[in-house]
Structure formats: C-alpha cells, structure tokens
Amino acid sequence: MRLRCPHCGPRDVEEFEFRSLVPAAGAAAFERVYERVNFSGQSTEYWQHVHGCRAWLVVGRDPSAGEVRAVRLLGAAP
Amino acid sequence: MLQRYSALALARAALGRGDYWRPLWGRPAPEAAYDVVVVGAGGHGLATAYHLARDHGIKRIAVLEKRLVGYGNVGRNTTIVRSNYLLPENHYFYEDSLRRWQTLSRDLNYNVMYSPRGVVDLATSDDEMTAYARRGNAMRLAGIDAELLDRKALARFVPALDLDAPRRFPIIGGMLQRRGGTVRHDAVAWGYARAAAALGVHIVEDCEVTGLRTAAGIATGVETIRGYVAANRIVFAVAGHTGAIGTLLGLRLPVETHLLQAMVTEPVKPLLDTVLIYMHPHGEVYLSQSDRGGLVMGGALDGFPSFTREGQWSRLEDVVQSAVALLPQIGALRLLRQWAGTNDQTMDGSPLIDRLGWDNVFLNGGWCYGGFKAIPASGAACARFVASGTAPDLIRAFRLSRFATGHMLDEKGAGPFPARQ
Numbered sequence: 279m280r281l282r283c284p285h286c287g288p289r290d291v292e293e294f295e296f297r298s299l300v301p302a303a304g305a306a307a308f309e310r311v312y313e314r315v316n317f318s319g320q321s322t323e324y325w326q327h328v329h330g331c332r333a334w335l336v337v338g339r340d341p342s343a344g345e346v347r348a349v350r351l352l353g354a355a356p
Numbered sequence: 357m358l359q360r361y362s363a364l365a366l367a368r369a370a371l372g373r374g375d376y377w378r379p380l381w382g383r384p385a386p387e388a389a390y391d392v393v394v395v396g397a398g399g400h401g402l403a404t405a406y407h408l409a410r411d412h413g414i415k416r417i418a419v420l421e422k423r424l425v426g427y428g429n430v431g432r433n434t435t436i437v438r439s440n441y442l443l444p445e446n447h448y449f450y451e452d453s454l455r456r457w458q459t460l461s462r463d464l465n466y467n468v469m470y471s472p473r474g475v476v477d478l479a480t481s482d483d484e485m486t487a488y489a490r491r492g493n494a495m496r497l498a499g500i501d502a503e504l505l506d507r508k509a510l511a512r513f514v515p516a517l518d519l520d521a522p523r524r525f526p527i528i529g530g531m532l533q534r535r536g537g538t539v540r541h542d543a544v545a546w547g548y549a550r551a552a553a554a555l556g557v558h559i560v561e562d563c564e565v566t567g568l569r570t571a572a573g574i575a576t577g578v579e580t581i582r583g584y585v586a587a588n589r590i591v592f593a594v595a596g597h598t599g600a601i602g603t604l605l606g607l608r609l610p611v612e613t614h615l616l617q618a619m620v621t622e623p624v625k626p627l628l629d630t631v632l633i634y635m636h637p638h639g640e641v642y643l644s645q646s647d648r649g650g651l652v653m654g655g656a657l658d659g660f661p662s663f664t665r666e667g668q669w670s671r672l673e674d675v676v677q678s679a680v681a682l683l684p685q686i687g688a689l690r691l692l693r694q695w696a697g698t699n700d701q702t703m704d705g706s707p708l709i710d711r712l713g714w715d716n717v718f719l720n721g722g723w724c725y726g727g728f729k730a731i732p733a734s735g736a737a738c739a740r741f742v743a744s745g746t747a748p749d750l751i752r753a754f755r756l757s758r759f760a761t762g763h764m765l766d767e768k769g770a771g772p773f774p775a776r777q
Contacts (some may be wrong), residue, residue, distance in 0.1 A: 279668060291668055291670065292668070292670035296659050296660035296661075296775055297663070298773075299612070301712060306743070308759075308760065309608065311703075311772050312510075312610050312703050312759040312760075312772055313598065313608035313609065313610055313759075314608060314609060314610070314612050315608055315612070315722075316599025316600060316602060316612060316613055316661070316773075317600070317603060318577055321661060323660070323661070325649065325660075333698060338581075339660075340662070341613070341661045341662045341663050342663045342664065342668060343664070344662060344664040
C-alpha cells in the first residue's frame, strides 16, 4: 500500500505510522481512548510520515478493500 | 455417530474396500430453533459448542459459519502453544489451556499432534534478562514451568543457533518453557468439529449471520442468509471480526481489527526442534519447524486496521530479515507461502469474554496474539459461562467493563494502542 503525502508524494506505507482512528466529534474522553466503531467500508485515521517529513496526516481508507481514498495534512480543509 | 479412531479401525479400513472412513461432520441445514446458537466455526466457537454438549448436556446446539470450518484464524496461526505470561489472570488461564492441550488428542480421539518442544524467548540485553527473570518467577510462583537460560545453556538447548555469529542485536540468553511447543492447527478445528458433531451439534457452513432479532430486552434469534434461526442463547465467537459484530449490533467495543502475517519456507531436513522468539528493537520473529520440514514464521502486526487478509510486503521483509539474522543458515531458502489473518486487537492486549449488550448474548473474542493457544480453556470456560449464566473465575478478568473500572490486563504495558498490543 502507498500513501500520497502532500509534501513528499506517493511513498510506501512503511515510511508512515498509523496513529489512531479519528474519534467521533463530541465523543467523551473514555470513548475516545477505549472504544471503537469499526467501519469495514470506510475509516478515517490519523497517520504520521515518521520516516519522511514527519507531518501528521488525516487518511481516509477502505479497510476491507485495502484502498486509500484521500490523504490531507492535519488541520487542512477536507 | 462417531467413528472411533484406533489401531483396530486402521486395520479394518486397510483390509476393506476403501469406503470405510466416513466424513468427520455432516452438512445439516439450519433448523428453525436451537437452545444455543454459536456464531463462528473457528477454534473458540467449536470448542465452546463441544463443551456445552459434553459437559453441560445441552442438546440443541448449532454452530453457524459464514464460510468453512477452519477458514479463519484457527487455520492461519503459527501453531504455537505456551503459558509464559506475566500477569496472574493471563498465566492461570493459559496454563489451564496448556494442561488441556496435553490431553486433547485423547479427549477428542483425534491426533492434534501436541509437540512439547519448548518455547524459547531470546534476550538481547541485560534488561531483558531481568524482565524474563521476573516473568519466569511469576510463572513459577503459580506452579508453571520456566527456566532462565544463560548463554551456555542456550547454546546447548538450541544447537542450530550460532551465538558467536555477528548480529546487530547479539543474543545473551533466554527464557525456556519446556511444556510449550506446537499443535497442528487444522487438526484442532477438525478434531473439535468432529467431536462436537458426534455429540449432536449442528455445524452449518456457508451460513452468514446478518443480524440479531430482539424482543422485550432479550435476543430471540439471529438472521442468516439461510433464514431466521431462533435461539435461547447466542454466542459470538468471531475473533478477527468482533469489531464488525459491534457495528452490526450498534455497540462500541474496545477492539480494532489488525492483520497478522505468517509465512513458511520450503521444507528442509530437521534443523530446529524448538520454538524461537526473537524480539529486538527493529523487529521480531517467532519461528519453528513444522513436521513437514518448513520453517513457519510470524512477526509483528502490519500496524493499521484492515480486513483484507493480505499482508504488507514491508512487514514480510521485517520478519524474514529477523529470521535470517537469527539463523543465517536459512538465508538461501525460498518462501513457499505467505498469508495473513484478521486479529481482534483490544485496548490492553487481553481477550474479551463477557455478555454482549443483552442478557442472553455472549461474546468470546478479542484474542489478539493469544487466540490459538487459548482454544481449549476458552471453550471450556465459555461453555460454563453460557450454561450457568455466571462467568467462571478463570475468565472473570476478561470482562468488557474492565476498561471503565481501571482493571486493564496490559501484559505488555503498551497502553490503549491496539496496533502495538
């Protein structure tokens, strides 16, 4: 799998680290830390390009098909 | 009816016309109602159904399976069994399992090829030796065997391992559990399926569960692609897809689905007669040699949620690099096969056995790295839970509420990061 880093272009997944699923808006602290809703079709996640530019990214993926839908910088408009 | 396996049966079959052996389990169509419906014909589901029928006399049991018996992780793991855990809740549970593995072939009348070849955790630093001494002492206090091996003892126990070979992370010793080893994984699925079917359990393959029907606060049955099946009690044993069940039932669960890869080399003559686990700062590998001769290897999770059952190339590379660093003599071997399974990864790395949402719905899942080796204990304890309505002491710590009450079983001390658990 490859992710297209907005700074570095398409890079192999081994350069990145998955950080966490993006919690639902308004979720309580306990829920954010310990509970998950596992969507098999669509997943929004925080990643970091740890072995590249080190930017934090928001990645939209389909964990059933193994496809990356969208990558943007954390804080950038979707 | 169970066709018992014995030397006499073998002789009879050999003298017969080749039509002596019968299928291990039948292909019943699902009936309209059962006392207990178990969802998932993997190791845990089949073992739970077997114990419900054998130990608790429950008559009408069905195991509903989306695909085939043994399609999931019971047929995808690296076959290692051990009970070398630090935390009491974990080591008592896995020790119960290891004791059951020792007699399982006799209990099921099916050779699961339990091989107590020993499991060696290798240490690359003094700190790690100290941690192994602590873990080994915790085990020994619970009556579980553990031995600390210094360099010399390790060289004697694993002749294939050249301790003088230059390595980035040199090996200085290890911890050995002699009763740990391997069990033939497919035989476990087939053995439990056969034994359960012989006790009247219906094993229904190609029968995906698509929903749960409830009325007046209790579950009344499951919707399947082959129609509605009513049940007094329902057990979900679908580890790998527990998260998907949560989504189906509208529940948030402390679990993510991650991929774990395994791979096997072409077969070679006997080289390694034990299980080696080599964890170092840049990767990890656990490997053993199968009876067929292939070196079976696995390592860390792929690192991000996935349901694909495909592994990332980069992780395969990590595992193979660690294996070759450990045993340079296998460097010229070719990989024969590579595969992956979907893991339930929980927030503390320990399993989940509890009621799920309704009083008569049970969850057996969250197995992380420990699913295969847990099967016999999990089946027995889960069956007792379902039959009596009270969780046995052995699995009480695996309750879902432990995250809210602060009673996590964080064996690794990794925190609520499922990708690292």
